[in-house]
Amino acid sequence: MLRRLSLASRTVVFVALVCLGLLAIDGWNSWQSRQLHLRQMSVATSNLARAMAQQADDQIKLADTVLVGLVERIESEGTGPAEVARLREFLALRVAQLPQLDGLHIYDEDGNWVANSRQIWPQNLNNAEREYFQFHRASASRGPHVGVPVTSRTNGRALVPISRRINHADGSFAGVALATIRIDFFVNFYASLDIGQAGALGLIREDGTMITRRPYSPSTAGRDMRGSDLFQAYRSQGPVGTAYIRSAQDGVLRLNSFRRLPNYPLFVAASLSKEEILADWWRETLWHSGGGVLLVLVVAAVGWRLVKQFELQVQTEAELRRARDALETLNGTLKTLAMEDGLTGLANRRKFDVTLNTEIGRAVRDASTLALIMIDVDCFKQYNDIYGHAAGDECLQKIGRTVAALAARRPGDLAARYGGEELAVLLPNTDVQDALLLAERIRNAVRDLKIAHAGVENGFVTLSAGVEALRPSALDGQSKELIEAADKALYQAKTQGRDRVCAAAHPSTS
Numbered sequence: 001m002l003r004r005l006s007l008a009s010r011t012v013v014f015v016a017l018v019c020l021g022l023l024a025i026d027g028w029n030s031w032q033s034r035q036l037h038l039r040q041m042s043v044a045t046s047n048l049a050r051a052m053a054q055q056a057d058d059q060i061k062l063a064d065t066v067l068v069g070l071v072e073r074i075e076s077e078g079t080g081p082a083e084v085a086r087l088r089e090f091l092a093l094r095v096a097q098l099p100q101l102d103g104l105h106i107y108d109e110d111g112n113w114v115a116n117s118r119q120i121w122p123q124n125l126n127n128a129e130r131e132y133f134q135f136h137r138a139s140a141s142r143g144p145h146v147g148v149p150v151t152s153r154t155n156g157r158a159l160v161p162i163s164r165r166i167n168h169a170d171g172s173f174a175g176v177a178l179a180t181i182r183i184d185f186f187v188n189f190y191a192s193l194d195i196g197q198a199g200a201l202g203l204i205r206e207d208g209t210m211i212t213r214r215p216y217s218p219s220t221a222g223r224d225m226r227g228s229d230l231f232q233a234y235r236s237q238g239p240v241g242t243a244y245i246r247s248a249q250d251g252v253l254r255l256n257s258f259r260r261l262p263n264y265p266l267f268v269a270a271s272l273s274k275e276e277i278l279a280d281w282w283r284e285t286l287w288h289s290g291g292g293v294l295l296v297l298v299v300a301a302v303g304w305r306l307v308k309q310f311e312l313q314v315q316t317e318a319e320l321r322r323a324r325d326a327l328e329t330l331n332g333t334l335k336t337l338a339m340e341d342g343l344t345g346l347a348n349r350r351k352f353d354v355t356l357n358t359e360i361g362r363a364v365r366d367a368s369t370l371a372l373i374m375i376d377v378d379c380f381k382q383y384n385d386i387y388g389h390a391a392g393d394e395c396l397q398k399i400g401r402t403v404a405a406l407a408a409r410r411p412g413d414l415a416a417r418y419g420g421e422e423l424a425v426l427l428p429n430t431d432v433q434d435a436l437l438l439a440e441r442i443r444n445a446v447r448d449l450k451i452a453h454a455g456v457e458n459g460f461v462t463l464s465a466g467v468e469a470l471r472p473s474a475l476d477g478q479s480k481e482l483i484e485a486a487d488k489a490l491y492q493a494k495t496q497g498r499d500r501v502c503a504a505a506h507p508s509t510s
């Protein structure tokens with residue numbers, strides 16, 4: 001099918017395919033690059049979540065390690081006045097060593113303050129209503145507990161309580177050992193991480209209570225996250241996972257990676273805005289696409305020029321063909337004109353001479369006879385004198401048509417205007433008898449035209465003819481011989497009174 005299209009159309013198809021190919025390659029590359037960006041960012045958020053989980057786990061573990069020692073000490077030494085005094089010093093020393101800790105506290109079985117890392121505290125304070133206290137009072141578990149965030153009663157700071165139960169010797173509830181980690185500590189750490197403008201980080205208890213997050217606000221700590229898509233994703237995907245979630249608060253679509261802490265019932269979530277993740281990709285894609293479109297435009301422009309050139313070439317070729325055809329027609333006409341007599345339409349003298357030589361050659365080869373009839377209009381000078389030169393021309397045309405109709409019967413026959421009012425008929429492969437018969441027929445036919453001629457006796461235009469036929473043996477001189485013999489016979493016809501046909505006299509026949 002493509003073969004039937006013109007070169008220009010094929011070029012258009014080719015250029016269009018090249019342009020589409022370029023655009024497709026660019027589109028495919030951009031898509032691949034986008035997927036790569038998203039994969040890389042997924043790995044990055046996952047790594048971020050791992051680092052956050054490790055950091056939170058480490059901090060809680062440090063505080064918990066202190067608590068393990070404290071519980072063991074209180075359970076073995078008791079809380080007498082001397083022990084409490086030593087305990088206070090110990091607590092103050094530990095807090096000074098661990099900057100992430102806001103304080104260390106010991107409460108008795110009723111929630112009263114027994115000791116803490118601060119040397120002075122308001123009297124008659126009771127923490128029995130705190131969530132961690134109630135948890136330990138109700139649960140015999142000896143493990144650590146990460147409580148819901150609290151606001152310090154003494155300094156107003158937001159804190160994460162890490163606590164352990166203290167038992168009496170009989171295993172009954174004796175109180176709580178508490179370490180409080182400053183939420184500031186996490187806030188500062190999260191602030192040091194690069195998560196773009198719209199990224200978010202969070203530390204959440206597995207029951208859905210928010211500990212802290214970035215961006216941070218005082219209302220953040222303790223918020224119930226159970227209804228959030230993030231919490232649902234964590235619950236459904238397990239301890240480690242990734243999910244695209246559109247924020248209900250700011251409407252931003254984020255890639256979230258979440259991960260449970262190795263040792264505590266909390267999880268962290270690190271999220272980056274999809275728009276920010278793809279910002280670089282968009283920039284690259286715009287540059288690429290711009291370059292790609294430019295390339296396509298250049299290819300299209302070059303293709304367009306090529307098509308135009310092809311069209312021009314085709315046009316030029318068509319014009320050249322037309323010019324050549326016209327030239328050939330003109331040439332043919334010129335050729336005909338060069339070989340034709342303008343007045344009578346018979347062959348002209350040049351054509352006659354060429355044909356005579358050709359036919360003599362053929363007759364020599366074929367050993368055939370070649371006959372010639374020389375015809376001359378009788379008393380034509382007088383005709384011109386009487387009727388005028390134009391009428392003479394017309395008379396010659398009529399005679400020419402008559403001669404042509406009778407003489408050119410066979411392919412080789414040629415009727416020509418030999419000169420003036422003299423005509424010649426060349427008859428290949430014809431003997432003198434047949435040529436005489438034809439000459440007579442011509443003479444009679446012209447007489448029968450009955451062209452009035454007041455200058456002659458019978459009143460009509462007549463003609464005389466001389467006939468000769470020979471079997472040429474050689475090329476040289478034969479044409480002249482033939483013409484002269486026919487001419488002589490014509491002269492004879494004239495001298496014998498005109499309006500007749502004479503054959504050339506030969507010594508044997510004369």
Ligand SMILES: Nc1nc2c(ncn2[C@@H]2O[C@H](COP(=O)(O)OP(=O)(O)OP(=O)(O)O)[C@@H](O)[C@H]2O)c(=O)[nH]1
Pocket residue numbers: 343376377378379380381382384388389390391392393396419420421494498
């Ligand atoms: N109208 C016209 N006259 C021609 C043309 N060619 C030759 N003639 C005339 O033909 C005449 C020929 O005259 P002549 O050669 O004296 O012979 P004739 O008058 O025909 O007398 P005979 O041949 O002896 O019968 C001349 O007057 C030429 O001018 C032509 O093309 N047109």
